[in-house]
Amino acid sequence: MEQILLVVHVLTGGISIFAGFSALIANKGAFIHRYAGRVFNISILITGVSIIALGVNGKDLGDMLGGLSLIYFTATAYRAIQLQTRSLGAIDFVLFLCVLWVCLANVYLSFHVHEWSLEYPALQYIVVAFIHLIAAVGDAFLLLKQRVSRQQRLLRHSWRMCLVLFMASGSFFLGQMKLFPQQLTEQGFWFFFIPPLLTLVYMGYWLVRLSLALIRKEPEKRQRGQANTE
Secondary structure: OHHHHHHHHHHHHHHHHHHHHHHHHOOOOOHHHHHHHHHHHHHHHHHHHHHHHHHHHHOOHHHHHHHHHHHHHHHHHHHHOOOOOOOOOHHHHHHHHHHHHHHHHHHHHHOOOOOOOOOOOHHHHHHHHHHHHHHHHHHHHHHHHOOOOHHHHHHHHHHHHHHHHHHHHHHHHOOOHHHOOHHHHHHOHHHHHHHHHHHHHHHHHHHHHHHHHHHHHHHHHHHHHHHHHO
């Protein structure tokens, strides 16, 4: 069973990276972007389930949290683009509870790094917890407001999808460097940092662009509101 899960994990992980970068470079809203995005979503969800199963089989809480994070960010990013046609439901509240649990679990792990001889330093678990806390705040805002603008939906979709692609590409190119020929890893070591860094640069670009668009929209909304009241 473990071998089957590993094969599924590798295959779906590879497909998700290819589909993710295809969606990244395609024109937004175009057929390639939408189709590649769907393939990315499905493959990442399967990858996340396989990671959780491997974590349960190996009694590795870190793997279980990593798989759950992939599923959470992929699901909420996909839900973000559906908000125009669908209202919030129980699934959104469940996802909110999920990210809170992952956040608290990472904080808990940071206090037991040395005691349990964990793979990563305490600071890394704190950083991961902080990222999930930001996501949880966004979820709480969404649940309370119930309605968000198009820019807010795109902002929510973009940074979460980019984060998932960063996690997938970083895990493959940096976490599995031992699978590549030694000559390539020694002479072209810098090459393995390019795909993950590209996703961060792309995320930053859209965060700035959509945030500026959102800031410009606010005065217009206030002016329209004042005009309506008058």
